[in-house]
Amino acid sequence: MQKPRTTAATVAALASLLALAACGTEQAGTDPGADTVAPDVPVTGVHWAFESVTVAGKETRAPAGADVEIEKNGRAKGNSGCNHFGAAVAVNGDTLTVSTGETTEMGCPAELQSFESTLHKAFSGTLKAKLDGDRLTLTAPDGKTVLALTSEPAAPLNGTTWNVTSLLSGDTAASLPQGSEGKAHFVIDKNGKVSGNLGCNNFSTTARISGRTIDFGEITTTRMRCTGPQMDLETELYKVFGGTATYELRHRALTLSTADGEGFGATAKPVAKG
Structure with missing residues (x-):
């Protein structure tokens, strides 16, 4: 029997058929640029x-x-x-x-x-x-x-300037007395020395920290005369800094409260933007 001849045209036709078959079986998405999914925006853990x-x-x-x-x-x-x-x-x-x-x-x-x-x-x-x-x-x-x-980074208890922002009574938070906002603040340094302002008078004391409890020492203050709202705020803060308080620190928010649930909330001084 005479064998069929393989011509150049036959080879070309076979190559063309193989290429078409390959295209037909190629799966979608094998192209490196196809169906590319952008990575998640890094919002977690921050x-x-x-x-x-x-x-x-x-x-x-x-x-x-x-x-x-x-x-x-x-x-x-x-x-x-x-x-x-x-x-x-x-x-x-x-x-x-x-x-x-x-x-x-x-x-x-x-x-x-x-x-x-x-x-x-x-x-x-x-x-x-x-x-x-x-x-x-x-x-x-x-x-x-x-x-x-x-x-923003977390704020440590010691060395941070804490601005007093609210008064607490049990499960209720109240705004600071009108006219006393924006002045009361304090810092507990690494050695346990406390200094700041009660809303009118400057003050200083000491802090002994054990677990979530802070025992404050004897408090001293300046003797400036204060307006009604400032005096009201000073009286409330004095209750905390004049005895023992429980604290809760959550990133850049701090609460201090006495055994009867009276206390205040404070936030860390904002981070300066460069």
């Missing part, structure tokens, strides 16, 4: 302080102590400036999906309650994340709801 929340073009500045941290397990823990809250957060590329969570129910001043309500409505659903250095912006699909946050 302490974020809320700067502001904008809803429908109206910006509300966040109170001191309002913050959130998104853990790698998908849980978010934060503070609205008064109450603590939690939520589930899924991160996919530059998209965050925030599910409704839980919150404590401590009584808060009206302005803090207002921000809290605004924050919980904004920090929910689908949000687009944009990271620029230490600043994070979260934007809702409508583009009209925007949360601005910045990362």
Whole structure:
């Protein structure tokens, strides 16, 4: 039997068929540039302080102590400036999906309650994340709801300037007496010496720290005359610095309270931006 001849044209045709077969069996996505998924925006494991929340073009500045941290397990823990809250957060590329969570129910001043309500409505659903250095912006699909946050390091108990921001009584937080805001502060140095201002008079004392308890020593103050609100604040702070207090430190927020539940909340002095 005569064998069929293999011509150059036959070889070319076979090569063409093999190439077509290869194209037909190639799986989608084998192209290095196909279906590329952007890496997740690195928002987890970072302490974020809320700067502001904008809803429908109206910006509300966040109170001191309002913050959130998104853990790698998908849980978010934060503070609205008064109450603590939690939520589930899924991160996919530059998209965050925030599910409704839980919150404590401590009584808060009206302005803090207002921000809290605004924050919980904004920090929910689908949000687009944009990271620029230490600043994070979260934007809702409508583009009209925007949360601005910045990362800050934790503040140690010793050596930090703590600004007094609220008064505590049991499960209730109250604003400072009107006219006394922005002056009361203190520092506990590494040797346990305490110095600061009670809202009017400067003061000094000592602190012996054991676990979560601080035993304050004898307190001395200057003798300036104070207005009514300043005197009211000074009286409340004196109760804490004049005896034994329990403290709770959460990143950049500090509370000190006596055995009967009276005390105050303070936040670390803001980090200076370079």
